[in-house]
Amino acid sequence: MWLCLDCGKETEPNEELIYCPNCGSDGVPADTSKRLNISITWHELRCIVMWAERWASSSSDKKNSERLLRVVYGIADRIQVQHLDQECGLTFASELSELRAHITGTIEQNVIREIDPPKLPD
C-alpha cells in the first residue's frame, strides 16, 4: 500500500496515480511494505520529531509551513498510537496542548506555528 503523508490515507499502488485520491497531494507516498522496526528511546524520538516540527514551522511561506507541519503531525500521530503507554506526546504542539488543558489563562509561545489539528482518516 501507499501511504499519503499529507492525509494518512492508504491506497493501492498504481503507477498511473499522480495525486492522492483522498486529499489531492502530489507528495511522494510511503511504501508501507517497507515499514521497519527500530530501537530508539521515546526521548530520542521526541527530539527528532520536535526538530522536524520546528523546521517545518520556520518556513516563511505560511501555506508550505502548514503543509509540512501536517506531515510531521501525521507521522507523529501514527507513531503515537503505537505507543499510547508513553507519558507524553512527541510534539511541542502536544505538550502545549497538555499545558493549556491544565492551566487557566492564556499561554503564548513563539516556538512553532500553530495550526488546526490534522484530521486522521477513518
Ligand SMILES: [Zn+2]
Ligand atoms: Zn492524501
